[in-house]
Amino acid sequence: MPALPVHGTAGREWNGHALRSLDADTRRRLVRDDRPYHHVMADQLPGAEPAPAADLAGLERAQPPAGADLRPRPLDPAEHGRAGPGAAGRLYRHHHPATRARQQRGLVLRLLGMSAAPLLRQVFGFDAFRPGQEEIVDAVAAGRDVLAIMPTGGGKSLCYQLPALMRDGLTVVISPLIALMRDQVRALTEAGVAAAALTSGNSDEENSEVLRALNARELRLLYMAPERLASGATIPMLRRAGVQAIAVDEAHCVSQWGHDFRPDYLRVGELRRTLSVPLAAFTATADAETREEIVKRLFDGAQPQSFLRGFDRPNIHLAFQPKDGPRRQILDFAAARRGQSGIVYCGTRAKTETLAGALNEAGLAAVAYHGGMEPDQRRKVEARFQREDGLIVVATVAFGMGIDKPDIRWVAHADLPKSIEAYYQEIGRGGRDGAPAETLTLYGPDDIRLRRGQIDEGLAPPERKAADHARLNALLGLAEATACRRVALLRYFGEEAAACGNCDICDNPPECFDATEAAQKVLSAVLRTGQTYGAGHVIDVLTGTMTDRIRQRGHDRLPTFGVGRDMAKPQWQAVIRQMLGRDLIRPDPERHGGLAITAAAHPVLRGEERITLRRDAMTRARPAVVVRTQVDEEDAPLLSALKAKRRALAEAARVPAYVIFPDRTLIEMAQSRPRTLDEMARVNGVGAKKLESYGEEFLRVIAGEVAPMHPARRALAGRASGDLFDRLAEAQARLMRGEDGTEKPLSVSNSALRRIAEDRPRDLARYLDAARLDRFGAAFAAEIAADPEG
Ligand SMILES: Nc1ncnc2c1ncn2[C@@H]1O[C@H](COP(=O)(O)OP(=O)(O)OP(=O)(O)O)[C@@H](O)[C@H]1O
Ligand SMILES: [Mg+2]
Ligand SMILES: [Zn+2]
Numbered sequence: 001m002p003a004l005p006v007h008g009t010a011g012r013e014w015n016g017h018a019l020r021s022l023d024a025d026t027r028r029r030l031v032r033d034d035r036p037y038h039h040v041m042a043d044q045l046p047g048a049e050p051a052p053a054a055d056l057a058g059l060e061r062a063q064p065p066a067g068a069d070l071r072p073r074p075l076d077p078a079e080h081g082r083a084g085p086g087a088a089g090r091l092y093r094h095h096h097p098a099t100r101a102r103q104q105r106g107l108v109l110r111l112l113g114m115s116a117a118p119l120l121r122q123v124f125g126f127d128a129f130r131p132g133q134e135e136i137v138d139a140v141a142a143g144r145d146v147l148a149i150m151p152t153g154g155g156k157s158l159c160y161q162l163p164a165l166m167r168d169g170l171t172v173v174i175s176p177l178i179a180l181m182r183d184q185v186r187a188l189t190e191a192g193v194a195a196a197a198l199t200s201g202n203s204d205e206e207n208s209e210v211l212r213a214l215n216a217r218e219l220r221l222l223y224m225a226p227e228r229l230a231s232g233a234t235i236p237m238l239r240r241a242g243v244q245a246i247a248v249d250e251a252h253c254v255s256q257w258g259h260d261f262r263p264d265y266l267r268v269g270e271l272r273r274t275l276s277v278p279l280a281a282f283t284a285t286a287d288a289e290t291r292e293e294i295v296k297r298l299f300d301g302a303q304p305q306s307f308l309r310g311f312d313r314p315n316i317h318l319a320f321q322p323k324d325g326p327r328r329q330i331l332d333f334a335a336a337r338r339g340q341s342g343i344v345y346c347g348t349r350a351k352t353e354t355l356a357g358a359l360n361e362a363g364l365a366a367v368a369y370h371g372g373m374e375p376d377q378r379r380k381v382e383a384r385f386q387r388e389d390g391l392i393v394v395a396t397v398a399f400g401m402g403i404d405k406p407d408i409r410w411v412a413h414a415d416l417p418k419s420i421e422a423y424y425q426e427i428g429r430g431g432r433d434g435a436p437a438e439t440l441t442l443y444g445p446d447d448i449r450l451r452r453g454q455i456d457e458g459l460a461p462p463e464r465k466a467a468d469h470a471r472l473n474a475l476l477g478l479a480e481a482t483a484c485r486r487v488a489l490l491r492y493f494g495e496e497a498a499a500c501g502n503c504d505i506c507d508n509p510p511e512c513f514d515a516t517e518a519a520q521k522v523l524s525a526v527l528r529t530g531q532t533y534g535a536g537h538v539i540d541v542l543t544g545t546m547t548d549r550i551r552q553r554g555h556d557r558l559p560t561f562g563v564g565r566d567m568a569k570p571q572w573q574a575v576i577r578q579m580l581g582r583d584l585i586r587p588d589p590e591r592h593g594g595l596a597i598t599a600a601a602h603p604v605l606r607g608e609e610r611i612t613l614r615r616d617a618m619t620r621a622r623p624a625v626v627v628r629t630q631v632d633e634e635d636a637p638l639l640s641a642l643k644a645k646r647r648a649l650a651e652a653a654r655v656p657a658y659v660i661f662p663d664r665t666l667i668e669m670a671q672s673r674p675r676t677l678d679e680m681a682r683v684n685g686v687g688a689k690k691l692e693s694y695g696e697e698f699l700r701v702i703a704g705e706v707a708p709m710h711p712a713r714r715a716l717a718g719r720a721s722g723d724l725f726d727r728l729a730e731a732q733a734r735l736m737r738g739e740d741g742t743e744k745p746l747s748v749s750n751s752a753l754r755r756i757a758e759d760r761p762r763d764l765a766r767y768l769d770a771a772r773l774d775r776f777g778a779a780f781a782a783e784i785a786a787d788p789e790g
Helices: 016-020 024-030 056-061 097-104 116-122 133-141 156-166 178-190 204-215 226-230 234-240 263-275 288-299 326-335 349-361 375-387 420-427 445-457 462-479 485-492 516-528 535-543 548-553 569-581 599-605 633-653 663-672 677-681 688-706 720-734 750-759 770-786
Strands: 038-041 109-111 146-149 170-174 195-198 221-224 243-248 279-283 305-308 320-322 342-345 366-369 392-395 410-413 437-443 512-514 585-588 594-597 612-614
Touching: 116 133, 116 156, 133 146, 133 156, 133 279, 133 305, 146 288, 156 170, 156 178, 156 243, 156 279, 170 263, 178 195, 178 221, 195 204, 204 234, 221 226, 226 234, 226 263, 234 263, 243 263, 263 288, 279 288, 326 342, 326 349, 326 410, 326 437, 342 349, 349 366, 349 392, 366 375, 410 420, 420 437, 420 462, 420 485, 437 462, 445 462, 445 569, 445 585, 462 485, 462 569, 516 535, 516 569, 516 585, 516 594, 516 599, 535 548, 535 569, 569 585, 569 612, 594 599, 633 663, 633 688, 633 750, 677 688, 720 750, 720 770
Parallel strands: 146 279, 146 305, 170 221, 170 243, 195 221, 243 279, 320 437, 342 392, 342 410, 366 392, 410 437
Antiparallel strands: 038 109, 512 612, 585 594
C-alpha cells in the first residue's frame, strides 16, 4: 500500500489546493480516467433555532432555518426501530470544533473520483480489505444487484459505503435500528463523508437540513428506517434526490419466518422497482430459507450476484469453563483485562447488579444493564460504554442489539447462553475491529437444569420442544468439547475447518479417559433410585455416603451403593455434568427436576457404546491469572498517553473514543512512534480526514513521550547520567527502524533507558530483550563506554 501523499502540515485544508499539490504520479494513481473530481464531503449549513415539529411532507416544503444546532440528542432505546411513518427525521451531525470552523469558512473537502483501494485507505484509513469485501465492493460498485452474507462484524457496512463514494449521486441505506444508523452516520461524518439519517421522533429542523442537503445533492449516503417508506412522500422525494443505488442492511428482516421480521422491509421491493436502481442486500443470517425469501421479496425472484462469506471470526479466542466459584472466575478474568472494554452477560437481572457491584469493589469500572431499568438509565449506560475506554457492562441479553463498538476486547458469560446462535452473536460483539478479543463462557449443572426447564415449561408444541432440546445439546456439546471448539462451532453452521489454535482446547488439549464404566455406574444409580433424585443424592449413593435420606429410602441397600468410592465427589460432579452435556441424563420436569436417563443412554448402559470424557474438567485447579496487555511493557506508557489524548478529544467532540481512533491504531502509533505527519499517515487507521483533524495532536503526544522532560529523564535532571540518558535516547531514535531504516519499529522505554543510564551495565542482556539487544545493544554499549563517568 503506498503511503498517503501528505506534503503539508496540520491545518492544511483538504480542498482542491491540497489535491493540486499531489505529485503527478499520485494523481494518476488516484484519478480514474473516466471520472472528474467530486465531493466526498460537501459542506454543511450553519444551524438555526429549533422550529416546531412537522411531519415529513411538511418539511419537504420548509426552508432550511438558519443557525440550527444540529447536534445529536440522546435517544430512547424504546424508539429504536419503531419509527412511525409520521414522525419527523433526525440528522446526525458531526460537530468537532475543527470541522465546525471549517464549515463556517464554507470550505469543501474534495477528494478525487477514486477507485476502491485508495478510498479504503484515504477515507476509512484501512490498509486492506477484510476477506470477501473486495469482491463485494467491486460488484456493488459495478451496479449489480448483490446479496452478501457475511458473519457478524465481518465488515458489511463498508461494502455499501465504499461503493457509494465511488459512484456519483446518492445511495439510500435501509437499516432497522436507529442506534445503528446513528453510529454509522457519525463514523462516516468523522471520516469526512457527507452522510445523514432520516429517523423517527426527531426535530424538524434536522429534517429540513437533510432535505436541503438532498435537494442540493450534497449527500452521498442517506440512512432511513423501512417504516419511512410507508409515507407516500418518501419515494417521490428519493426520486427527486437522484438516488443511484439502494443498500439494505440486516436484510433478513424481510423474512417472515425469522425472529427479526419487520413488515416494512417488504416495501423495499417496491422502492427498487420504482427507482429502478441496483440494490445490494446484506445480512449475517445464512440459512437457505432466509436467503430464498430475501431474493423473492427484495429482488422479485431475479437471482442477484450472491456472496456467502464464512462464519469464522478467527480473532476471537474461545473458552469455556465449568463453574467453580463463578464470581471469582469472572472477577479474575476481568481483572486480567483491566482497562479494556468488556461485556459480562448474566442470566438474571439481579445478578447483573450484584456482579457489577463486585467488580466495582475490585476496582474495575463496571455498570449493570438490563431490561428492567428506566429507558434513560439504559441510554446512559449505552452512551457511557460507547464513549468510555475500558468500561465493563454487566448485562442481560437486553444489551447488545445495536451496539457497534468495534473495540470490545472481551466478552464473558457468567451463565450459559440460550443457544449456539445466541452464544455466537453475543461473543461476536467482541473484536469487531479485527484485533484479538477474548471470551469466557461459564456453565454448570444449574444452567443446564434452568435451560431444560425453560424449554419444558414453555408453551411450544412437542416437536418444537424436542428441537429446542437438540439445540441446547449442541451448545452443551460445544461446552464439553474434547477437540477444537472452533471446529465444533463452525460445523454447527455447516462449515468444515481445521483446528484453530485460538481456543482454550487448542491451547491446552485436554486429557481424556474412557468413562464408559463411570457413566454406567451413574446411569445405574439413577435408574435404581427411580429417576427422581438430583445429582447430589446420586453421588451420595455412588460414593456410599450415609445421609438421612439414604437411610430413610433404604438406598444403602442398593447394589450400586458405594460402587463409586474410587472417585471423589467433585469428580463425580464433573462426570454427571458432562453426561448432562451429552444428554445421557436430563432433569425431568415431571419429577421436580430429578435426573432421568434419555434414549441416548441405552446403548451406553448396554455396553454397546463407549464414552470418553475430559479429565481436566474434573480437577479443581484454577488457571493462573495472566495479565493481558495490549503492547510491550516499553510501549505501555505511551499507549496510555495516547489513550488519554483520545479520551480528551472524544469528550470534547462528544463522540465515542473509537471514532477518533480505534485501539489498533493507537497501538500501532505507540509501536512505530511516527515523528512527522508523513509517518503518521502510514499508520493503519489514519485516513486523510483524521490525519488533518488529529494528526498533530497525537504527534505532540508521541514527541512528548520521548522528549527530555519525560519523568524518567526528569529524575536524572542535573545528573551526569542525564547526559548518558539523552545519548541513549538519541541512539534508540536513530535505530528505531534499524540501521537502514527499513525494519520493524522497535523502541526502548524511557524507564529502561533510565535504568541503563544509571547502572551503566557491562551486560545489557538483563535490560533488553533479545530483539532490542540485537537492535540497540552495540550502540548503547558504545555510548556507555564513551561516557566519562563510566
Ligand atoms: N477492511 C477493514 N479493515 C479493518 N477494519 C474493518 C474493515 N472493514 C470493516 N472494518 C471494521 O470492522 C468492524 C465491523 O464492521 P461492520 O459493522 O460493517 O460489520 P457487520 O458485518 O455489519 O457486522 P453486523 O452483522 O454485526 O452488523 C467495524 O468497526 C469496521 O470499522
Ligand atoms: Mg452491520
Ligand atoms: Zn481451536
